[in-house]
Amino acid sequence: MSAPDVTGDDTHPLDNPVRAALTGPHAHFAEERGRILRYPADVAPWVAIPDVPQAEDWADAAALAGPGGAVTITAFREPPPDDWEITFHAEGVQLVDAGVAAAPFPQAVRLGPTDVPEMLDLVARTRPGPFLPRTVELGSYLGVRREGALVAMAGERLHPPGWSEISGVCTDGSVRGQGLGSGLVLAVAHEIRQRGETPFLHASASNTNAVRLYESLGFVLRRRTSFLSALVPEHPPTRLPGTGGARRDGEARAAAVR
Template sequence: MRHILDRPIWSALDTVHADLAEGSERARRYPPSIVPFAAAADNTPESLEALEDLPEADETMLLVEAGPIAIPPGLVVVSEALAVQMVAERPHERIVDNRIQPLDQSDAEEMLALATLTKPGPFTLRAQSLGPFWGIKTEGRLIAMAGQRLRQTGFAELSGLCTHPEFQRRGLGTLLFRFVAGEIATQGETAYLHAYAINTPAIALYKSLGFRLRCEMNLRIVKRRA
């Protein structure tokens, strides 16, 4: 039996993020202005055909699944990678730290600039549509942030963790990681995350912070075949 996190994009768009979904009961995606994630409900020909119909000619979509990702004939793979999915082994304690503040839409451009600089993963001006974000500022300048991205019933993905290069190695990333994990646990949900399989230092850090490897994940970026 499949775990709800085996197809995390589909299960998010079929549950907590259903109000953001574009598509049908066969294939869905987030609005590209929020995040380029998409998924088919399963690997039946009908679902794969529906997935093929989702993108416009100039759009790419990112697919993430625990098993092999079936690609319909009308789509072509632009790039692919192996990732890992990690899940909190226990609920994290809630942290109170006056350096951490909630971010809102007025911070969106600065958040995008920080994400563009540090590359934590796909990020847009509308990232906060997926879940709350928090940050640390110095003299009004955003220097570190983290938040929630994919959400399913009982689960929330810790994502967008990044620190400006000038302020790294000061424990800010670890602090925000523990803070967001604590906020997720306070909601009664289990925190999880994704990391590239080759990023062994990050994986080791996440293990030290109470996360375990659940499974390997396949990642493919696709677009319409010319």
């Protein structure tokens, strides 16, 4: 296949993949207030903030998360207000398929809702990044079992139009070095390709081993990005009357965004 566009065009869906997903294939998950979109708190932590947020945008994000709640952003350009507590900030990379040798993995088994307790346990041991009780609903997840126990997995998370993010890649320490993670990444990439879409992924810029592995599989750097999580103040400001807000009784609602 030909390499995808990696020019960084501002209109590219991967420039703000959370918003692109929540206004596209994942619109049925979207919770909306004003210009803010987010996934349900038990599905994914990501919140879509405008590139240049105004005070009312932060007020809407605070209303969605609730006092003391976390707002987690990728590809952010503006920091949160001074009274928000930043709990996590890391530099990252966004990598895209530029010739990945995608293929099924014979050892892989399909994972679903009944496997979530084991998936959460594996995530707690390996810490691949955010994975919540309903994250499995975002796309296909594959795993490897040894003597019945789940020891490795990978799946899909963000789904901007035409793209799908490979995420949740983790391997138990007892079976590392056996190629299970690579095999699962290639298998998930194969399923994405079979739908006519293009795989991409995010990684911490400091995790050079993971980045080198993904590059060896055929992913290339598209852009550098940042990840941030901040806590809403216990007494956040609210919108002034007449400045908009949620569409129903002042409460955030799930919306299929057009």
